[in-house]
Amino acid sequence: MIEIIAMFSLFYKVFIFMLFGFIIQVIFKQNILKNLISKIIDFNIYIFIPFFIFLNLWIYSKALIIQRPQVLNQLIIIVSVFTIAGIILSKIYSLIYKIPFNEISHTITFMNSLYLGLPVVQFFIGPEYSTFGIMVGVLLGVIQFTIGIRYLLGQKQILSNLIGFPSVFAMTMGLIFSFLEIKTSNEILFLSDVFKKIISPLMLVIVGYRLPIKTRIINGQIISSILFRLIGGFLVGVLTSEIFGFEKDIYCFTVLISSMPSAVNNYIIQEKLKINPEFAAENVFWGTLLSVLFIPLVGLYLRFSGILNN
Numbered sequence: 001m002i003e004i005i006a007m008f009s010l011f012y013k014v015f016i017f018m019l020f021g022f023i024i025q026v027i028f029k030q031n032i033l034k035n036l037i038s039k040i041i042d043f044n045i046y047i048f049i050p051f052f053i054f055l056n057l058w059i060y061s062k063a064l065i066i067q068r069p070q071v072l073n074q075l076i077i078i079v080s081v082f083t084i085a086g087i088i089l090s091k092i093y094s095l096i097y098k099i100p101f102n103e104i105s106h107t108i109t110f111m112n113s114l115y116l117g118l119p120v121v122q123f124f125i126g127p128e129y130s131t132f133g134i135m136v137g138v139l140l141g142v143i144q145f146t147i148g149i150r151y152l153l154g155q156k157q158i159l160s161n162l163i164g165f166p167s168v169f170a171m172t173m174g175l176i177f178s179f180l181e182i183k184t185s186n187e188i189l190f191l192s193d194v195f196k197k198i199i200s201p202l203m204l205v206i207v208g209y210r211l212p213i214k215t216r217i218i219n220g221q222i223i224s225s226i227l228f229r230l231i232g233g234f235l236v237g238v239l240t241s242e243i244f245g246f247e248k249d250i251y252c253f254t255v256l257i258s259s260m261p262s263a264v265n266n267y268i269i270q271e272k273l274k275i276n277p278e279f280a281a282e283n284v285f286w287g288t289l290l291s292v293l294f295i296p297l298v299g300l301y302l303r304f305s306g307i308l309n310n
Contacts, residue, residue: 008292011116017201018285021208037206041272045163048199049141049265050170055192056138057174059184060131071132077244078254079139083109085236089228097221103276106269107283108228110144111260113137115200116288120260124299124308125252136257142171144265149273163272203264210271210281219282226261226287230294233258248307255307259298261287 024033064072086109093108094101111117114137121133145167237258241251262283271277302308 011292014288017204018208021205022211025209046166048195050166053138054170054174056134058177061175062178081240089232093228106266107262107280110263112263113257117257117260120256125249129253142167207267207281207284212278222282229262251307252302261291
């Protein structure tokens, strides 16, 4: 019960922002704000996300690659397995429900490893794994905006290449700046903080705005896709940790992150490319809601299995 309350305290702002967006949709017709939403999404894709990738690789990549190669290897394993397993789960879901693979692949494959994942990791195992979590989120983001768009969503035209290019450029420049040991300035860090405090909540408002007005709590396909993401992700995290023999803290980190609900970026990309954005929005909303109950269960598993000691 205590952990459920704790999860709600971590997640409640997410629901407030999405509920606010849903209320705006009810009051105003969707097409009224269509142009504004399009501009916000473009800013997120072409500026905010690349800036986030650039800054975090700039700050952390050299130290991680040179000073902690074992951690880097674990990071690569986690990101690779998460992506491959997500693709397999998406394919199974697509075959069961006869839904085009490209409409559901991102929703099931890519989890909310940062906005929700980091606070959950900090709650269960402490802030020392925040850097590791950020790097997992960065690498998953790069995959999502490059390989994910081209092959999982099946978008091979010029538009998809343009969406992915800023992230690839940001990754390259972040690595260069890090290895050249160029110092980050206080102004850049301040700008990053401002971006995170404004853009992330704004995207949640837009997710709420794009929820279908007739959305139902019980919807077979939506509930199933959420369970594929949550329970499937949990099982992937456990199997990955067992197979590769992760130490306890990395084991906990892997299982917690893999059990997160669908990422907001899934909606952003599918809205931009007009690939069933409502499906992605519903998964973000209801998946986050169910996570308030599901993540404490994951915590109980980790404690009763002796992996989580605190």
